[in-house]
Amino acid sequence: MQITDIRVRVINRESKMKAVVSVTFEDAFVVHDIKVIEGEKGLFIAMPSKRTPDGEYRDVAHPINGEMRAALQDAILKEFSRALAELPGTEQD
Numbered sequence: 862m863q864i865t866d867i868r869v870r871v872i873n874r875e876s877k878m879k880a881v882v883s884v885t886f887e888d889a890f891v892v893h894d895i896k897v898i899e900g901e902k903g904l905f906i907a908m909p910s911k912r913t914p915d916g917e918y919r920d921v922a923h924p925i926n927g928e929m930r931a932a933l934q935d936a937i938l939k940e941f942s943r944a945l946a947e948l949p950g951t952e953q954d
Contacts, residue, residue: 869937871945878899908920
């Protein structure tokens with residue numbers, strides 16, 4: 862399954878959540894609200910989730926295996942870096 866579009870919405874740079882992303886697959890299926898989070902070991906993605914009646918959060922969409930998660934995370938973080946570089950007032954190397 863090919864990723865055909867990634868749209869990044871950069872948010873407050875001071876919070877741990879750095880962006881919200883929508884990913885389109887095969888120009889036919891989209892997943893909204895994937896989050897780019899800054900953790901202790903660097904950036905990672907968090908899949909869209911929903912709060913259950915008992916207060917827990919459960920992903921509403923997620924990769925089935927590690928290979929797909931790694932490919933998705935790599936593609937999203939690449940686009941996130943590109944989006945940051947295009948922000949006004951951001952110095953580019």
